[in-house]
Amino acid sequence: MSRLDSFIRRITAQRECLNEAARAIEGLDGVVFELGLGNGRTYHHLRERLPDREIFVFERSPAAHPDCMPDAEHLFVGDVHDTLPAAVERFRGQVALLHCDLGTGDLAGNRRLADFISETIPPLMAPGALVLTDPAFDLPQAERQALPDGVEPDRYYVYRWPGRTAETARAAG
Amino acid sequence: MSRLDSFIRRITAQRECLNEAARAIEGLDGVVFELGLGNGRTYHHLRERLPDREIFVFERSPAAHPDCMPDAEHLFVGDVHDTLPAAVERFRGQVALLHCDLGTGDLAGNRRLADFISETIPPLMAPGALVLTDPAFDLPQAERQALPDGVEPDRYYVYRWPGRTAETARAAG
Ligand SMILES: C[S@@+](CC[C@H](N)C(=O)[O-])C[C@H]1O[C@@H](n2cnc3c(N)ncnc32)[C@H](O)[C@@H]1O
Numbered sequence: 139m140s141r142l143d144s145f146i147r148r149i150t151a152q153r154e155c156l157n158e159a160a161r162a163i164e165g166l167d168g169v170v171f172e173l174g175l176g177n178g179r180t181y182h183h184l185r186e187r188l189p190d191r192e193i194f195v196f197e198r199s200p201a202a203h204p205d206c207m208p209d210a211e212h213l214f215v216g217d218v219h220d221t222l223p224a225a226v227e228r229f230r231g232q233v234a235l236l237h238c239d240l241g242t243g244d245l246a247g248n249r250r251l252a253d254f255i256s257e258t259i260p261p262l263m264a265p266g267a268l269v270l271t272d273p274a275f276d277l278p279q280a281e282r283q284a285l286p287d288g289v290e291p292d293r294y295y296v297y298r299w300p301g302r303t304a305e306t307a308r309a310a311g
Numbered sequence: 312m313s314r315l316d317s318f319i320r321r322i323t324a325q326r327e328c329l330n331e332a333a334r335a336i337e338g339l340d341g342v343v344f345e346l347g348l349g350n351g352r353t354y355h356h357l358r359e360r361l362p363d364r365e366i367f368v369f370e371r372s373p374a375a376h377p378d379c380m381p382d383a384e385h386l387f388v389g390d391v392h393d394t395l396p397a398a399v400e401r402f403r404g405q406v407a408l409l410h411c412d413l414g415t416g417d418l419a420g421n422r423r424l425a426d427f428i429s430e431t432i433p434p435l436m437a438p439g440a441l442v443l444t445d446p447a448f449d450l451p452q453a454e455r456q457a458l459p460d461g462v463e464p465d466r467y468y469v470y471r472w473p474g475r476t477a478e479t480a481r482a483a484g
C-alpha cells in the first residue's frame with residue numbers, strides 16, 4: 139500500500155469518526171475543542187456539521203485558509219503545553235467533544251504530547267463526552283469506542299467519558 | 312461540502328487518475344516526470360505502480376519523508392522555471408507520463424505556472440504520452456481525456472499527446 143493509499147484511508151477514517159461523533163453528541167451540552175488547526179480542514183468540517191456549537195481551536199502557528207480561520211475569541215494561540223492547562227478553569231466539565239490532530243513527522247514527540255494531553259484533559263470533559271485522537275491517548279477513566287463501519291482498527295481512536303451517555307442525555311431532554 | 316470533503320474528493324480523484332495513467336502507458340517507452348514532490352505521497356504511489364520506470368522529480372525545496380525521497384540522480388532541485396527548460400535537451404521526446412502537482416494557496420500563481428509548463432513541455436513528450444495536472448494546462452496539440460469512472464469533471468485534467476496511442480504501441484510490441 140502506498141503512502142497515498144494510506145493517507146486517503148486515514149483522512150477518510152477521520153471524517154467518518156468526526157461525522158459519527160457529531161451525531162453522537164447531539165443530546166449533550168458543551169463546547170468542542172479542536173487541538174491543531176493545520177490548514178483548517180477538520181475545523182471547517184466540524185463547523186459545517188455542528189453549526190450551533192462553540193468550537194475552540196488550539197494552535198501554535200495559525201496559518202489556515204481564511205475560510206477556515208476561527209475568530210480571535212475561538213482561537214488559543216500558543217503551545218498546547220501552555221494553552222490547554224490555562225483553559226481548564228474556564229471550561230471545567232464543559233467539553234462535549236475533543237478532537238486532537240497535533241501529529242507531526244516526529245512519532246516519539248507525538249507520543250509524548252498524547253501523554254501530556256491525556257493527563258491534562260480529564261477535568262475539562264463533560265460526562266458522556268467524546269474524545270477523538272490519533273495517536274492513542276492513555277485515558278483509564280474513559281471507554282474506548284468501536285470505530286464506524288468500514289474504518290480499520292487503529293486508524294483512529296475514539297473514547298467516551300463516563301457519565302450520562304448521549305442516549306440518556308437525549309432521553310432526559 | 313466542507314473543505315475536508317472536497318480535499319478527500321480531490322486526492323481520491325488524483326489517485327484514480329494516476330492508476331489509470333499507469334495502466335494506459337504500459338506499452339509505451341519512456342520516463343516519468345513528477346513536478347512537485349511535496350510530502351512525496353504521489354511519488355511513492357507512482358513508484359509502487361511503476362516499479363520499472365525511471366521517475367524524475369522536480370522540486371524547489373525537497374522535504375519529503377525519507378521513504379519518499381528520490382535519489383540524487385532522480386531529483387532536480389530548483390524552481391521549475393529553471394529546471395524544466397534545462398531538462399529539455401536530455402529528455403527530448405522521452406517523457407511517457409508527466410504528473411504536475413505544484414499547487415500552492417496562490418491560485419493566480421498556480422495559473423501562471425500552468426501556462427509556463429504548457430509552453431515548456433511539448434518537446435519533452437513522447438508520442439502517445441499522458442499528462443495529468445491540476446489546474447488545467449493549455450495544450451492545443453493534445454487531446455483532453457475523459458476521467459476515470461466516479462471522478463467528477465474538473466477535479467483533475469488528463470491529456471494525451473498525439474502520435475502512437477498506448478494501444479497501437481502495445482500492438483507494435
Ligand atoms: C501540493 S505539493 C505536491 C504534493 C505531492 N504531489 C504529494 O502527493 O505529496 C506542491 C509542491 O510543489 C512545489 N513547488 C511549487 N512551485 C514550485 C516551483 N515553481 N518550482 C519547483 N517546485 C515548486 C512545492 O514546494 C511543493 O512541494
Ligand code: NI
Pocket residue numbers: 217218219
Ligand atoms: Ni511543547
Ligand code: NI
Pocket residue numbers: 390391392
Ligand atoms: Ni518561479
